[in-house]
Amino acid sequence: MTFLFALTAAVVFGTGAYLVLDRDLVRVVLGLVLISQAAVLTLIASSLRRGLAPIYPLGGGEVSDPLSQAMALTAIVIGLAVTALLLALVVRVVHAFGSEELDELAEEAQRQARSETAADEARKVEEEAAR
Amino acid sequence: MTTLAIALVVPWGAGTVLVLLDGRRRVVGWVAVAVLAGNLAALGVLTALVLRNGPISVTTGNWPEGVGITLHADALGVVFALLSSFVVLTALVHEVIEGTRERVFPGLVVLLAAGLTGVFLTGDIFNFYVFFELAMTASYILATYGGTKRELGAALVFMAVNLLGTFIFLLAVAGVYHVTGSLEMQTIAARMDNVDANAAVLIAVGFFAAFGVKLGLFPFHFWLPTVYTGVRPAVAAILSGAVANIGAYGLLRFGGELLPRELEVAGVALVVIGGASILYGGVLAISRRSAGEMLAYSAIGQIGYVLVAIGIGGQVAFAAAILYTAVNALNKTLLFLSAQMRGAVVAGVFALGAFSVAGVPPAAGFVGKLELFRAAAGSPALIALFFVGSALSFVYAFQIYQHDFWRGPRPGTPSAASEQVVVAALALLVLAVGIWPEPLLALSHDAAEALTRGAP
Numbered sequence: 108m109t110f111l112f113a114l115t116a117a118v119v120f121g122t123g124a125y126l127v128l129d130r131d132l133v134r135v136v137l138g139l140v141l142i143s144q145a146a147v148l149t150l151i152a153s154s155l156r157r158g159l160a161p162i163y164p165l166g167g168g169e170v171s172d173p174l175s176q177a178m179a180l181t182a183i184v185i186g187l188a189v190t191a192l193l194l195a196l197v198v199r200v201v202h203a204f205g206s207e208e209l210d211e212l213a214e215e216a217q218r219q220a221r222s223e224t225a226a227d228e229a230r231k232v233e234e235e236a237a238r
Numbered sequence: 239m240t241t242l243a244i245a246l247v248v249p250w251g252a253g254t255v256l257v258l259l260d261g262r263r264r265v266v267g268w269v270a271v272a273v274l275a276g277n278l279a280a281l282g283v284l285t286a287l288v289l290r291n292g293p294i295s296v297t298t299g300n301w302p303e304g305v306g307i308t309l310h311a312d313a314l315g316v317v318f319a320l321l322s323s324f325v326v327l328t329a330l331v332h333e334v335i336e337g338t339r340e341r342v343f344p345g346l347v348v349l350l351a352a353g354l355t356g357v358f359l360t361g362d363i364f365n366f367y368v369f370f371e372l373a374m375t376a377s378y379i380l381a382t383y384g385g386t387k388r389e390l391g392a393a394l395v396f397m398a399v400n401l402l403g404t405f406i407f408l409l410a411v412a413g414v415y416h417v418t419g420s421l422e423m424q425t426i427a428a429r430m431d432n433v434d435a436n437a438a439v440l441i442a443v444g445f446f447a448a449f450g451v452k453l454g455l456f457p458f459h460f461w462l463p464t465v466y467t468g469v470r471p472a473v474a475a476i477l478s479g480a481v482a483n484i485g486a487y488g489l490l491r492f493g494g495e496l497l498p499r500e501l502e503v504a505g506v507a508l509v510v511i512g513g514a515s516i517l518y519g520g521v522l523a524i525s526r527r528s529a530g531e532m533l534a535y536s537a538i539g540q541i542g543y544v545l546v547a548i549g550i551g552g553q554v555a556f557a558a559a560i561l562y563t564a565v566n567a568l569n570k571t572l573l574f575l576s577a578q579m580r581g582a583v584v585a586g587v588f589a590l591g592a593f594s595v596a597g598v599p600p601a602a603g604f605v606g607k608l609e610l611f612r613a614a615a616g617s618p619a620l621i622a623l624f625f626v627g628s629a630l631s632f633v634y635a636f637q638i639y640q641h642d643f644w645r646g647p648r649p650g651t652p653s654a655a656s657e658q659v660v661v662a663a664l665a666l667l668v669l670a671v672g673i674w675p676e677p678l679l680a681l682s683h684d685a686a687e688a689l690t691r692g693a694p
Contacts, residue, residue: 127398127402132394135398139402139405142401142402142405143401143405143408146408146409146412149409149413150408150412150415153412153415153416154415174415174421178364178412178415181364189371189401192375192378192397193401196378196382196394199382199385200390200391203386203390204390
């Protein structure tokens with residue numbers, strides 16, 4: 108059973124990693140979501156036991172471990188919030204750059220950095236000339 | 239016990255309220271400063287208590303011990319909490335004086351401080367993840383502060399890469415729970431000895447990758463220059479002076495306390511990676527022509543020293559790592575804040591920061607380097623490495639100094655006088671630590687002692 112979980116988590120993680128390496132921003136976000144799900148799956152699998160519900164165990168026998176489920180829930184909630192934030196950021200980036208391709212973002216950033224340094228230099232030369 | 243609760247709950251509660259208010263109004267900014275000052279004061283009291291009476295533990299929600307989540311303040315935790323809180327406060331004061339541009343900024347900074355305080359004072363590894371995510375989420379949004387293309391692009395890279403690191407951390411947490419059946423740090427440390435060596439190594443690698451990404455160590459550094467040069471100076475100061483401390487703390491706590499066996503095995507590898515960071519950061523920083531870029535690469539190099547010290551291992555080296563983290567955080571805050579300022583004292587402040595980065599005597603950096611040399615005393619190769627690293631940092635720091643200040647003043651209008659007072663005060667602190675290093679030395683030794691107490 109542990110092996111099955113490990114295999115599934117590995118496949119999900121791998122798929123996510125493949126998507127993260129994509130140039131399309133939305134795919135990158137989806138990749139991160141998949142990786143977060145792989146982590147959640149691993150959290151559940153970390154202490155998987157068949158047993159009674161721990162909140163009110165009726166009768167004898169073993170109780171299942173509530174902690175890994177609590178952790179998984181917390182991780183899901185945090186993952187949801189972070190995904191929402193990431194998507195909001197992608198929307199802002201797409202609005203600002205007019206593109207959702209990573210290469211174009213990088214080029215644009217470089218162009219801007221270059222022009223800023225150039226402007227800075229020009230201003231400095233101007234001031235020196237004024238003195 | 240109450241101090242611990244105050245230090246954590248006050249910024250948390252106040253931050254939640256402050257994000258709803260319009261942070262562009264001065265009053266809101268100063269309220270945030272007051273909250274952070276309260277947090278710093280509470281941490282100061284807590285530090286005094288911990289140093290006098292030993293570690294303080296609190297189980298939250300009146301649960302019996304072993305069931306509830308524990309908060310655990312020991313010397314290592316409070317030192318990092320105190321340092322980070324101070325850095326965040328300084329950066330916030332600087333930004334509030336300059337004028338906040340976005341409404342959520344002060345609130346988010348306060349929440350970030352709450353998250354950092356929690357990370358350093360928790361005794362439970364899953365809770366560590368939750369606080370860590372609280373601090374990181376706040377810093378993701380802070381990275382967009384300013385809102386131009388530059389910041390947005392940087393924020394996207396920062397968020398994507400660090401989320402990846404976070405999930406790797408979570409996988410390692412799941413691994414720890416699977417093999418030890420506990421999330422409480424002290425129990426884990428006790429049970430880790432009986433764990434299968436292969437599983438333990440896998441977990442250790444997971445933690446190392448997660449914290450390496452946070453720190454921007456050499457093989458994980460690719461995101462760092464884009465982000466540190468893209469974001470606004472105050473945010474860069476917070477990221478490099480406070481948020482990066484999570485990485486150093488994590489390596490010390492998880493490596494030194496929870497997985498000491500694996501840390502010993504990996505010692506040589508850590509020293510090699512740290513050495514690569516030092517050289518890579520130093521050489522690339524020399525090739526840069528703007529203060530921001532130089533500082534970003536310098537951050538990669540300076541973190542390398544901390545990693546080398548952790549790799550050497552033992553109490554003396556851990557103390558050196560803690561001390562160097564503290565000194566480096568102060569240096570980076572000072573330099574990032576003054577990197578884009580103009581005015582009468584700025585050149586002097588920047589020069590002092592540059593001296594400190596290079597490790598020249600009157601400044602704090604000298605003490606950090608001295609401790610590193612002491613930790614590496616047995617090995618000529620390491621001493622040579624530190625020496626080369628220091629020489630590189632001397633060149634890059636003063637090259638920028640010369641470029642920015644000897645060719646006449648920086649272009650533009652001078653910064654506000656009160657802003658200059660803030661960086662001048664910070665510079666005086668860096669100088670004071672260099673001249674009278676005794677308190678910080680004692681603190682770092684206490685912290686290292688707390689870390690190695692369990693180990694033989």
